[in-house]
Amino acid sequence: MPFGLLKYGLSTDYPAKHHFTPATELKKHYDVVIIGGGGHGTAIAYNLAKYHGITNIAILEKNYLGGGNTARNTAVIRSNYLTEAGVNFYSESVKLFNNLSNEFNYNVMMENRGQLTLAHSDAAIRSFRWRAEVNQHLGVRSELVDRQTIAELVPNLNMSEDSRFPIMAGLWHEDGATARHDAVAWGYAKGACERGVELHQLTEVEDIEITQGRVSAVKTNRGRVECGAVVQAVAGASSIVAKKAGIPLPIHCYPLQAMVTQPYKPVLTPHVSSPQVHVYVHQTSRGEFVIGGGSDPYPLYHTRATLEQRESLSAAAMELFPFLAQARLLRQWAGTTDMTPDYSPIMGLSPVENYYLDAGWGTWGFKATPICGVTMAELVATKKVPDLIKPFELERFYRFEQINEAGATAASH
Amino acid sequence: MKLLTCPLNGPRNISEFTYGGEFHLMPDQNKTDARQWAEYVFFHDNAAGVVTEWWCHTASTFWFLAERNTITDQVIRTFEASEVFSQRKAFSVIEDQA
Numbered sequence: 186m187p188f189g190l191l192k193y194g195l196s197t198d199y200p201a202k203h204h205f206t207p208a209t210e211l212k213k214h215y216d217v218v219i220i221g222g223g224g225h226g227t228a229i230a231y232n233l234a235k236y237h238g239i240t241n242i243a244i245l246e247k248n249y250l251g252g253g254n255t256a257r258n259t260a261v262i263r264s265n266y267l268t269e270a271g272v273n274f275y276s277e278s279v280k281l282f283n284n285l286s287n288e289f290n291y292n293v294m295m296e297n298r299g300q301l302t303l304a305h306s307d308a309a310i311r312s313f314r315w316r317a318e319v320n321q322h323l324g325v326r327s328e329l330v331d332r333q334t335i336a337e338l339v340p341n342l343n344m345s346e347d348s349r350f351p352i353m354a355g356l357w358h359e360d361g362a363t364a365r366h367d368a369v370a371w372g373y374a375k376g377a378c379e380r381g382v383e384l385h386q387l388t389e390v391e392d393i394e395i396t397q398g399r400v401s402a403v404k405t406n407r408g409r410v411e412c413g414a415v416v417q418a419v420a421g422a423s424s425i426v427a428k429k430a431g432i433p434l435p436i437h438c439y440p441l442q443a444m445v446t447q448p449y450k451p452v453l454t455p456h457v458s459s460p461q462v463h464v465y466v467h468q469t470s471r472g473e474f475v476i477g478g479g480s481d482p483y484p485l486y487h488t489r490a491t492l493e494q495r496e497s498l499s500a501a502a503m504e505l506f507p508f509l510a511q512a513r514l515l516r517q518w519a520g521t522t523d524m525t526p527d528y529s530p531i532m533g534l535s536p537v538e539n540y541y542l543d544a545g546w547g548t549w550g551f552k553a554t555p556i557c558g559v560t561m562a563e564l565v566a567t568k569k570v571p572d573l574i575k576p577f578e579l580e581r582f583y584r585f586e587q588i589n590e591a592g593a594t595a596a597s598h
Numbered sequence: 599m600k601l602l603t604c605p606l607n608g609p610r611n612i613s614e615f616t617y618g619g620e621f622h623l624m625p626d627q628n629k630t631d632a633r634q635w636a637e638y639v640f641f642h643d644n645a646a647g648v649v650t651e652w653w654c655h656t657a658s659t660f661w662f663l664a665e666r667n668t669i670t671d672q673v674i675r676t677f678e679a680s681e682v683f684s685q686r687k688a689f690s691v692i693e694d695q696a
Contacts, residue, residue, distance in 0.1 A: 424644035435640035438668075483617035486646045486669050493613070526640050582640045583633050 222246025228558025257520030300361025421521025618652030
């Protein structure tokens with residue numbers, strides 16, 4: 186092994202293996218066209234190809250594989266939501282994440298580090314208690330913890346009672362985890378392409394042709410493609426793409442900003458989140474501190490970084506971890522979050538018969554990637570809505586039946 | 599610091615303002631069914647481009663309208679709501695027959 190590595194290091198042509206072969210020519214017809222080549226799009230294609238025997242699939246990606254919110258999220262995996270529908274859905278996703286590296290035979294660097302959400306007020310403790318009870322009832326490891334336990338879990342957290350918002354209690358979620366977000370999309374794309382799925386990058390859907398309530402074809406910048414069914418999995422561009430199919434959505438797009446420091450020695454194991462000071466922090470396996478959760482105060486289709494968010498995120502992160510005042514920032518970026526009124530996704534059937542929606546992923550899309558792939562593939566293959574995603578249908582808004590997860594979402598809006 | 603020009607208070611830091619949503623005329627609640635009402639309440643154009651929206655100067659609670667480009671974040675103009683609403687809107691309610 187060491188000699189092999191040495192030989193590889195001294196070699197002039199690096200024999201790097203390509204994960205998949207990008208498709209070249211667009212065919213005239215596909216059984217399923219998936220719009221969006223991120224984690225969700227590739228996961229749906231993977232599940233259709235591997236478990237439902239549907240391989241005549243094209244993934245149409247406007248830019249490049251996993252280059253949108255799949256690359257921009259902060260890679261948090263957890264299931265400590267508030268509603269029964271939400272907890273059941275995300276906990277199934279966490280289970281799938283735990284087996285994802287085996288499923289792919291490809292390392293997605295899953296790390297079960299746990300997640301701690303901090304309460305700085307009586308109201309927060311009450312809502313955490315509620316969440317912990319709901320979580321435990323549905324089999325999720327989630328409990329209310331006191332200051333002493335918090336200090337043991339995160340020894341370098343600022344537990345001072347003189348700070349602006351002293352820490353009173355916490356919601357400890359042992360199932361919380363993180364994984365390499367890019368690897369998730371690469372693993373799905375690799376597995377899908379090996380089974381015959383075509384990934385077409387730099388292919389933008391410009392129009393969607395609908396005849397008699399069904400999608401017959403999509404027009405792209407590289408030509409027209411006929412299709413048996415269409416799935417849209419485009420996150421920040423959900424409203425724009427759905428509009429081409431004549432489907433209005435209850436979505437507003439807000440930029441969500443995050444930033445990362447230079448790598449440091451490992452000092453922080455769990456993921457720490459504070460809804461009160463609007464920040465969440467974790468240290469990656471490379472040593473960088475990821476500081477996230479700053480939503481812009483009004484809608485925008487732009488992924489610029491702002492000084493205002495850098496200031497507020499830094500101030501909040503330093504309040505929790507004063508030693509971060511010395512840390513140097515490496516990058517700051519934004520992703521376009523497609524926010525729904527109830528902070529739950531929109532999945533399933535649409536008013537167009539063979540057009541399926543996977544939208545409204547706001548700030549909870551990455552953690553849902555594996556279960557989204559499983560359930561959406563089942564829907565497309567069987568045309569029956571799986572029970573797990575039935576509550577998330579678009580129709581719920583017409584019945585005024587929202588699934589309120591606003592309080593259980595880490596980012597503030 | 600990004601500036602927004604309030605028709606009442608002049609140019610101020612945008613952090614002094616609250617975004618109030620897309621501008622749509624409210625449908626007549628007595629002629630609207632539940633489905634149309636849901637569309638008015640929940641659904642949005644969410645357009646990428648120039649949109650008209652409500653803003654409020656938080657400190658003075660002055661509500662006004664703005665035309666803003668949601669791709670470039672450029673504010674094209676801000677104006678008083680009186681440009682759109684020339685008279686007071688009455689909210690009449692049909693009494694429940696049952």
